[in-house]
């Protein structure tokens with residue numbers, strides 16, 4: 001075991017720090033707090049500008065081929081950049097879906113023309129991508145999707161509805177999975193496309209979330225024509241493409257947004273309870289210690305998988321632990337941070353609520369973390385089945401053609 | 413960066429696992445327990461001959477000098493195999509105390525015996541109910557002799573010597589070396605939760621003792637506890653993994669309602685949670701291994717973190733293993749209770765969760781002031 005960098009890694013880390021220092025402020029305990037809010041046009045512009053700056057300096061696509069503007073660096077360099085960037089206040093990214101998930105999938109399945117066209121503008125922040133997967137009747141059970149694609153000459157005509165699509169309202173392109181054949185088993189009849197979000201027939205309507213802000217949308221597709229040249233992967237192979245995209249998500253997830261242990265620790269060190277600091281209260285100590293231990297465990301688990309990555313291994317389903325643990329921890333910390341404030345806990349006015357009402361805001365975004373990218377329950381299924389080797393669920397849709405599968409009783 | 417065990421240690425793990433499995437399949441452990449003779453001196457010598465007992469000890473005292481990473485790995489394997497051997501008391505506590513605080517002469521007297529599996533050592537800090545604290549030590553040292561009652565002393569029935577916490581002339585607790593075969597030493601077996609590692613009440617009535625020269629204050633005792641907590645954490649992780657493996661195996665084979673019970677989500681999700689707790693504990697223990705191998709400044713925080721996570725993981729794994737087994741898990745004949753008992757024994761042997769949580773937060777708080 002050795003945490004020290006090799007001379008090459010140390011040199012790279014120094015280069016990364018010099019780059020970050022030149023462009024963005026470092027995080028401090030006081031400026032860490034941040035409340036999730038709707039991305040304004042100015043936020044999107046800032047995100048694009050930061051992506052371009054990284055790309056121009058060779059830090060955006062560290063593992064990418066040089067042909068697409070990447071660095072062709074090592075996994076360790078990729079890890080070092082992520083580790084260092086976490087210590088700076090950088091604009092919230094709108095490129096996770098595009099650069100982190102969509103483009104690696106395009107690189108796996110894309111035609112030469114698609115490879116020529118899409119990766120570079122995504123990397124340089126010129127084009128934003130979203131993920132048109134979930135539907136009103138197909139979330140956890142993604143393969144239950146019913147958006148129809150019917151071939152018509154050199155085009156496909158697509159009709160249906162997607163939902164919960166993050167960033168759809170300002171995206172340029174989307175990764176779209178459709179049903180091309182409802183008469184075969186549900187995983188077999190899917191086909192995948194790249195779609196221009198400005199295509200006629202696409203109607204994007206932001207959805208108001210529990211916080212009152214909107215970061216995701218409903219997307220209606222009515223007779224949207226997609227040229228066959230925009231198909232990604234073979235007809236009927238859409239499930240495989242979609243799974244590749246979701247697997248790439250594991251490479252992109254780093255540390256989830258706070259407040260984390262250090263933030264509630266800061267709160268308890270500044271707060272007075274019954275005439276002493278909250279951090280000296282035995283009941284508070286019990287909670288704080290458990291969150292510290294969980295955060296540390298996740299950090300060291302990440303270092304273990306980064307070690308495996310740096311040796312060329314691919315992250316397996318065990319990577320599901322990170323999101324599963326951190327989403328609930330976030331919700332617990334937000335809840336307890338509010339509880340510590342007693343009768344004024346439910347006040348969201350930043351003049352009253354400490355740390356810019358971060359805990360109150362987090363209470364309203366934490367539930368989404370337990371749902372997006374695989375719910376807690378689905379992640380536990382994945383761990384039980386793919387890591388522990390327990391049997392799959394007994395399925396009511398086994399062996400049925402898609403159009404024979406029982407469906408939800410209630411809509412909306 | 414390399415946050416994994418070295419290749420040498422990983423190779424050695426295979427050998428350790430094989431020998432423990434061949435020499436000590438769980439059935440053999442049970443036979444010893446049922447026969448009421450849990451200590452197997454031959455196994456102890458064998459462990460010595462394999463070089464495991466002195467794996468981290470210097471060569472000058474008969475050790476293999478392979479470092480603490482190797483010791484952590486062995487602790488993890490021992491934790492899963494449950495051999496009836498006084499590994500924790502002798503190696504993590506007694507030998508460690510001598511290495512850290514003993515004189516050269518004291519080290520030479522006992523360490524080669526431990527390394528060879530000829531001697532057994534233990535530690536005696538506790539004096540009844542309560543967590544480690546200076547005020548909890550009433551045993552006094554006067555004129556080279558100790559007087560007081562220590563309870564519980566794990567493996568005290570088979571140990572040749574003990575490292576005992578006692579108050580010296582200034583009232584400050586320190587560590588003393590006591591030959592348990594000497595006059596003035598009485599050991600009474602007491603019923604213990606753990607069937608394999610048994611405890612005694614140790615009564616010292618003017619028993620001859622020598623101070624460990626480097627260990628004459630409370631911070632020294634805390635240092636010993638911190639380092640032992642990391643090694644114990646590896647045993648706990650090994651135990652949690654073994655209990656999880658048992659539960660998964662049973663869940664696959666047992667059928668109810670026409671299907672394997674492992675296909676019920678209530679069982680799957682429970683075992684997924686045990687897996688998550690065990691992996692987090694393992695990751696924290698790894699950092700502990702790094703800290704102890706490098707004698708890092710972070711060791712006190714690393715130790716508390718590893719300890720808390722491992723205690724919780726092993727408790728959860730052991731109790732849910734019984735639950736997954738249903739009625740079968742509640743029988744004497746199933747091995748579930750061996751882990752259930754061991755999980756509780758290890759959970760308190762170096763102080764309770766409450767104690768370690770407070771230490772962790774106090775230390776983090778102090779760091780933030782500094």
Ligand SMILES: Cc1cc2nc3c(=O)[nH]c(=O)nc-3n(C[C@H](O)[C@H](O)[C@H](O)COP(=O)(O)OP(=O)(O)OC[C@H]3O[C@@H](n4cnc5c(N)ncnc54)[C@H](O)[C@@H]3O)c2cc1C
Pocket residue numbers: 130131132133134135136137138139140141163164165166167216368369371372373374375376377378381393677
């Ligand atoms: C903030 C946010 C952003 C999102 N962004 C996107 C996006 O950009 N693109 C996109 O395509 N989607 C996106 N999603 C959608 C997300 O992937 C789905 O919400 C998620 O997969 C759950 O699907 P569902 O909402 O249909 O819930 P359902 O699948 O109906 O689940 C409802 C409940 O049933 C449980 N459940 C379902 N199946 C099982 C099972 N087999 N075993 C046990 N329990 C089960 C679930 O765990 C959950 O508790 C986003 C969601 C959120 C909250």
